[in-house]
Amino acid sequence: MNSKTIVIGVIGADVHAVGNKIIDYALTQAGFKVVNIGVLSTQEDFINAAIETNADAIFVSSLYGHGELDCQGLREKCDEAGLENIILYVGGNIVVGKQDFKEVEERFKKLGFNRAYAPGVKIETGIEDIKLDLNIDK
Amino acid sequence: MNSKTIVIGVIGADVHAVGNKIIDYALTQAGFKVVNIGVLSTQEDFINAAIETNADAIFVSSLYGHGELDCQGLREKCDEAGLENIILYVGGNIVVGKQDFKEVEERFKKLGFNRAYAPGVKIETGIEDIKLDLNIDK
Amino acid sequence: MELENKKLTMDEFLKTREEVLKTWSTGEQVADLEKNIEYARSIPKSKNFALKLKKAKHNQITLTQPRAGVALVENHIGLLRYLSEEGEADLLPTTIDSYTRLNRYENCELGLEESRRNGRSMLNGFPVVNHGVFGARKVQENLDKPVQARHGTPDARLMSEIIHAAGWTSNEGGGISYNIPYSKDAPLDKTIKDWQYCDRLAAIYEENGVPINREPFGPLTGTLVPPSMSNAVAIIEALLAAEQGVKHITVGYGQCGNQLQDIAAIKALEQLTEYSLEKFGYKNRIITTVFHQWMGGFPKDEAKAYAAISNASVTAALARVTKVIVKTPHEAFGIPTKEANANGLKCTKMVLNLMADQKSYMSKKLKEQLNIIKEETECILDAVFDAGKGDMANGVVEAFKRGILDIPFAPSKHNANKILPARDAYGAVRYLDSGNVPLTKELKSYNRYMLEKRAIVQKRPVDFQMTVDDIFAISEGRLVGKPDFSKR
Amino acid sequence: MELENKKLTMDEFLKTREEVLKTWSTGEQVADLEKNIEYARSIPKSKNFALKLKKAKHNQITLTQPRAGVALVENHIGLLRYLSEEGEADLLPTTIDSYTRLNRYENCELGLEESRRNGRSMLNGFPVVNHGVFGARKVQENLDKPVQARHGTPDARLMSEIIHAAGWTSNEGGGISYNIPYSKDAPLDKTIKDWQYCDRLAAIYEENGVPINREPFGPLTGTLVPPSMSNAVAIIEALLAAEQGVKHITVGYGQCGNQLQDIAAIKALEQLTEYSLEKFGYKNRIITTVFHQWMGGFPKDEAKAYAAISNASVTAALARVTKVIVKTPHEAFGIPTKEANANGLKCTKMVLNLMADQKSYMSKKLKEQLNIIKEETECILDAVFDAGKGDMANGVVEAFKRGILDIPFAPSKHNANKILPARDAYGAVRYLDSGNVPLTKELKSYNRYMLEKRAIVQKRPVDFQMTVDDIFAISEGRLVGKPDFSKR
Numbered sequence A, B: 001m002n003s004k005t006i007v008i009g010v011i012g013a014d015v016h017a018v019g020n021k022i023i024d025y026a027l028t029q030a031g032f033k034v035v036n037i038g039v040l041s042t043q044e045d046f047i048n049a050a051i052e053t054n055a056d057a058i059f060v061s062s063l064y065g066h067g068e069l070d071c072q073g074l075r076e077k078c079d080e081a082g083l084e085n086i087i088l089y090v091g092g093n094i095v096v097g098k099q100d101f102k103e104v105e106e107r108f109k110k111l112g113f114n115r116a117y118a119p120g121v122k123i124e125t126g127i128e129d130i131k132l133d134l135n136i137d138k
Numbered sequence C, D: 001m002e003l004e005n006k007k008l009t010m011d012e013f014l015k016t017r018e019e020v021l022k023t024w025s026t027g028e029q030v031a032d033l034e035k036n037i038e039y040a041r042s043i044p045k046s047k048n049f050a051l052k053l054k055k056a057k058h059n060q061i062t063l064t065q066p067r068a069g070v071a072l073v074e075n076h077i078g079l080l081r082y083l084s085e086e087g088e089a090d091l092l093p094t095t096i097d098s099y100t101r102l103n104r105y106e107n108c109e110l111g112l113e114e115s116r117r118n119g120r121s122m123l124n125g126f127p128v129v130n131h132g133v134f135g136a137r138k139v140q141e142n143l144d145k146p147v148q149a150r151h152g153t154p155d156a157r158l159m160s161e162i163i164h165a166a167g168w169t170s171n172e173g174g175g176i177s178y179n180i181p182y183s184k185d186a187p188l189d190k191t192i193k194d195w196q197y198c199d200r201l202a203a204i205y206e207e208n209g210v211p212i213n214r215e216p217f218g219p220l221t222g223t224l225v226p227p228s229m230s231n232a233v234a235i236i237e238a239l240l241a242a243e244q245g246v247k248h249i250t251v252g253y254g255q256c257g258n259q260l261q262d263i264a265a266i267k268a269l270e271q272l273t274e275y276s277l278e279k280f281g282y283k284n285r286i287i288t289t290v291f292h293q294w295m296g297g298f299p300k301d302e303a304k305a306y307a308a309i310s311n312a313s314v315t316a317a318l319a320r321v322t323k324v325i326v327k328t329p330h331e332a333f334g335i336p337t338k339e340a341n342a343n344g345l346k347c348t349k350m351v352l353n354l355m356a357d358q359k360s361y362m363s364k365k366l367k368e369q370l371n372i373i374k375e376e377t378e379c380i381l382d383a384v385f386d387a388g389k390g391d392m393a394n395g396v397v398e399a400f401k402r403g404i405l406d407i408p409f410a411p412s413k414h415n416a417n418k419i420l421p422a423r424d425a426y427g428a429v430r431y432l433d434s435g436n437v438p439l440t441k442e443l444k445s446y447n448r449y450m451l452e453k454r455a456i457v458q459k460r461p462v463d464f465q466m467t468v469d470d471i472f473a474i475s476e477g478r479l480v481g482k483p484d485f486s487k488r
């Protein structure tokens, strides 16, 4: 246990549950406290869970293609809710179709995400990054 | 029988025999007199066969990729041998690799071929063309 | 909610219908059921999904069908035309967008506006309810092959009204298969009832001279679902549909990856569906089969994706299924371009053609796998029936509560999530933990034995890490997960 | 020419050797046989072709190998590196250019000059004789996987000297398989004698601690060759090689397209090769198998080419061959780009991995096909042996004269060209006309019967037009030719 809390979930009208369960398992294995709000989650669901559990980071998953629409405004809402410093990651198949990922990453960084992940990236990569960003020693 | 004679063969160090046998069969079926000099034929083999049989056309096949090298100078040699008006076609996989066929066709027309055929063209296309070029009614 | 596996009376049906048509403005366009059927009857037989499948089954031909759907009518028609012509698709789909699937028609309205403004689809499918029957008719009118709605909609009643009124002669889905994998909390009794409505609607068309095909969604979560579990669900949905009077049913199965198990599973599915329909007294049903190419995580490399597509197609051909749902070389990334979609289709068609005159022959091993799957499936079916005290519909609700029916990796809170699947040493999917699924002791030990064999080969314990590794296996270029796959 | 199936004495060998090395200037570089062997011995075991195949057979793994060769050494190394890394090839080839195959080394010299000038390969392969042993060594030294020479050279004696001296531990070819499909008039007794030399050379290395693999070229013309005919040739070449002392032999087979027949053919080939070697007293040979993906005309569409490649790979995996020779999505057009070549490899590897833990199981039908192929092959083998009055080498020469051995569509004037092959209703290749091939009456009627069945299905006579249609079938997207394929 490293006493850091991460909220995970799948945003929007998205029901892809497999990755979500894997992320839950892997983050727990890696010693995090995981708050899994599951699929079909709204921005509010994420924010409420983060406030309630005093979370350090939110891992948003989006698989079904509407990710860009669903993620708009999340950072602003976090700010409004007093989660100014919370770390936001997003991963999955976050846009529609096969696109150049450099550009996609840019777009999500503009939306206020600290990091964005390309299709099929292993959750281990996200774990390494979050340890870095939260200053957790290996 | 339409009394027109066509010399067929595979030029250069090329042993691809299947197409050659099919062309022999198809031209014969279509009523031509076919003189098949087979695979591994030199430019001279083609010209000698054409002179001997007073042929109306030569169908050169090249499959193995050296077609461009092997076909250079054939038209000139035909002219020297007194076959000024003989019709020259070439087909098969006449260049190395997958190339834009429009350009390939241009190159072979510059070499003096009346027509050049893309990979896997059906011999029936060649038969229609030669009937046109030799003024044979259908 | 009162639930019963019994054909809805016309009264019940019409009463519900009134409510259904009010749920979105386009509902009133289809108010006149007779006129709808009349229009559907006017569609040429060559565009009838049910009849085309029946003919294919008769001729032992395997048909291809892509997934595809974009927001705007004209673009959607263009896309399907391309897949029909360039991709040589035999059957056409209309994939419905995710908002429609959740009956969020207002969201669709926004998505449509955005799509019009941007000139490209901002929705991940075709919002058929918003387009209404006239938009939907345009689609089928402008295409010369049968169109089916493919979605994942727990409550698809309005959608079903619109598509059949538009002459679309097939509808995918079911009260279980479009709930448990597609929803977080839709109540099962409600989705079963709602799909009874869809089934009854299809049957009314059938009874009035318009053959309609219904297709339970076979692969469920597409992720390590043991064949007996997905087969049980498919057979139950076939029975529920038959009760409502549906005649043309296509039962489906998603490739697991071990060729022998897959062929056995399809044979088992076909045989047990026919047997069960007979047993419950549903006569003269036309049962066809659909095989879904690998439904889990796909390899990113296109050459490898082609390999996964073709390998699945070989199995489909050997098993002589009636149709194949085709993946594309873009699968791992996102919704495919029309070209990538056509390439998946052409690749599949080529394999099917190369294998058209061939099939699998019975071997001792095939017989063994066939029997295992049948026995497991019958354990499940019997228990569901018992749980419902003789009523299959109630049985389903109860069975999910008790974990008799249990679908790996499903998002639904109504799912017990107690079973764990994993591959054996040959890649066949087995029950690592069968949870509350009532398998006999023999079947349980068989499953365990097969996994122990893998454990020995791979020098590892039989545990959840096997499952995790197997999830990544195909996208990592193997079938059976290796101990380090989830870490790469 | 005096011919005998007997191990060359060292005297004979060395006498010939002197002549051989004089045929091109690079010959003198390899004059010292002992030094050559010493160098070859210094090559790490991990680069030994024979050992890698042996290990793969032991582990029941199927390896991949591309075809590839360009004119210049550096470019060739770059190409093979790419195929090894990006394409994940297990075994590396060096395809030799067509001039070298005909010993026209002067032409190669020109081709090399042109290639240097143009900065791209003007030859369709790597002119290894012109590059000489130092060029060839550079190739193997710069690669970490075993390299094999793949060619089609009736007289490959000088080439063989150079490649083995360069540490290439495998050589494809044989006195029949590199003559009849690759030559117009090379005399058979000469090519057999010349390949006895190559075999003896390989065996000398073997005897001195450098395992060398020899691979008869299985597919011959790659066009509708009945399995029993290509198997007979492969087995004969294995016997001839074994007599010269060769220990590691890979017998090959080119996909015909009917999965069942292909699996049966590979099993028959492996079993009969081992049986025949035993029978003739050649002990302790390591027999491995190679499967060639479809060797005839390919589909032009790349998605369809991937289908042909993967479909072949499924068969290879089910048959558990030791290696697969891989085609590319550019096959119908011309020599592939390195990317296309790697794509063919990746696609193949993916299928092999997906099927790695699976295999085919014996069925009644498979047994039947296995027996038919074995019986046919034994008819041929016995007749060849008899024709040579007990000497296999002379038997071959005589057998071709009489049409006992007869290869469809071969360019050689020594080939009788009397047999006609065609596919039956299931796509299996049969003898439409068995010419002078001494099949029993039963086997002849079986072949005829199977073709009559197709004739009935397709409503057509059993005649040469079937053969013609079958030649175009796969490039037209079917396996069994339809009456109109040759006309399109």
Ligand code: B12
Residues within 6 Å of the ligand: A013, A014, A015, A016, A017, A018, A019, A020, A022, A023, A059, A060, A061, A062, A063, A064, A065, A066, A089, A090, A091, A092, A093, A094, A095, A096, A097, A098, A117, A118, A119, A120, A121, A122, A123, A125, A126, A127, C067, C095, C098, C101, C124, C151, C152, C181, C182, C220, C221, C222, C223, C295, C296, C297, C298, C299, C330, C331, C332, C333, C334, C335, C336, C409, C410, C411, C471
């Ligand atoms: C299985 C599957 C389904 C199943 C899902 C079952 C279920 N309930 O879970 C079913 C069949 C139901 C389904 C339905 C649909 N699907 Co789907 N599906 C897939 C598929 C094949 C695999 C997904 C999966 O399970 N992968 C395995 C898991 C372990 O990986 P993962 O989810 O990618 O997650 C990992 C990483 O991405 C990463 N990760 C994920 N999130 C995050 C977040 C952070 C912060 C980090 C660091 C990492 C990270 O870590 C995870 C664990 O390793 C993918 C394509 C693919 N990837 O091959 C399509 C895919 C996601 N689906 C797609 C679509 C369009 C749909 C549908 C809309 C339409 C349809 N085709 O039917 C519906 C949508 C329903 C809905 N409302 O959501 C598209 C999305 C298109 C796009 N983005 O452009 C895809 C990409 C297929 C495609 N190419 O068209 N699908």
Ligand code: B12
Residues within 6 Å of the ligand: B013, B014, B015, B016, B017, B018, B019, B020, B022, B023, B059, B060, B061, B062, B063, B064, B065, B066, B089, B090, B091, B092, B093, B094, B095, B096, B097, B098, B117, B118, B119, B120, B121, B122, B123, B125, B126, B127, D067, D095, D098, D101, D124, D151, D152, D181, D182, D220, D221, D222, D223, D295, D296, D297, D298, D299, D330, D331, D332, D333, D334, D335, D336, D409, D410, D411, D471
């Ligand atoms: C079978 C085959 C072989 C067999 C040939 C057996 C034999 N003796 O006949 C074997 C295995 C021996 C072989 C060897 C080689 N082959 Co090869 N082979 C093929 C293959 C797969 C099919 C050829 C065939 O039979 N097609 C069927 C017949 C009916 O079609 P066709 O020959 O194309 O002819 C038809 C049409 O093209 C047209 N046509 C042909 N000529 C003409 C002329 C006119 C005037 C007209 C109108 C029409 C016309 O009509 C014909 C009948 O319909 C092709 C690739 C392909 N096409 O899929 C490669 C291919 C031709 N081979 C190739 C090569 C490189 C070789 C080798 C050098 C190296 C190697 N890979 O081993 C050696 C060459 C040996 C030599 N010295 O020639 C390359 C050529 C590369 C290029 N041009 O860039 C190809 C394209 C494969 C590839 N993509 O790399 N090959």
